[in-house]
Amino acid sequence: MNYNQFKHCGLNVTLTMLSGKWKPIILYHLFHNAEMRFTELWRIIPKVAKKVLLDHLKQMEADGLIIREEKQGFPPEVSYRVSEKGKALGPALSALETWANEYAADEVAEFKKTTVGKLRQHLS
Amino acid sequence: MNYNQFKHCGLNVTLTMLSGKWKPIILYHLFHNAEMRFTELWRIIPKVAKKVLLDHLKQMEADGLIIREEKQGFPPEVSYRVSEKGKALGPALSALETWANEYAADEVAEFKKTTVGKLRQHLS
């Protein structure tokens, strides 16, 4: 039962940082790619509005979860990658993913059908 | 790196279930109390609107995280408790809490000052 003795303050902080319609898929891509450019992310998540993707990335950068790097020169080249702080969250994110697959398989399947289908990808 | 190979579907499903301004604190209380009545919860989280608390509880019940039990008789007695499915999420919630305390201590402190202060409680 000990692992259930969480307090709610940290939980609140973490969930706030993770809340945002497209953050899970952004994190997924960044965790799996080490570095991605803005347009690359935008193309791979085609339904997200440019502005919203930018908003999410800005928040995540402000929260220290990801790092934005701008190489000057032309064409403008901006890349995003997961920070150490962000990487440290990996196991917890895995745990949430695992729980869903074990305890909410139906919802996961439904999500794949509706959302992922519309993204025309196979990201499970 | 293996523990970072989460997919985003399950993550999305879980975070959606956890999203709601007062869900972390609701879960906190239910995880620590085995069973609580509606009014008890409402009194312990004094800033939440009755309607919103009810909405959150309904969603969490619909998602299978908690169980609502209604004993008939008078006065009406309704209690809420964490389901097995909900309990299985405990370790993941702990992981989120722990991460925040390690990597986002400032935000946690800020949260305690602003939000918890207003709740007039000491729940860390």
Next chain:
DNA sequence: TGAACGGGTTACAAAAAAGTAACCTTCTTG
């Protein structure tokens, strides 16, 4: 010269989440 590209910003509209206040029901107690 002018169209296209990468990475934005801006102004605005739509939708979703949270909050407010009044009301309801069924009993019990003063």
Next chain:
DNA sequence: CAAGAAGGTTACTTTTTTGTAACCCGTTCA
């Protein structure tokens, strides 16, 4: 007989989050 308590619902407002579309800047390429 009036008030109060538990657990809600209803109608409505405010705030927050997402989404749409147009525009900007500086270069390169046709």
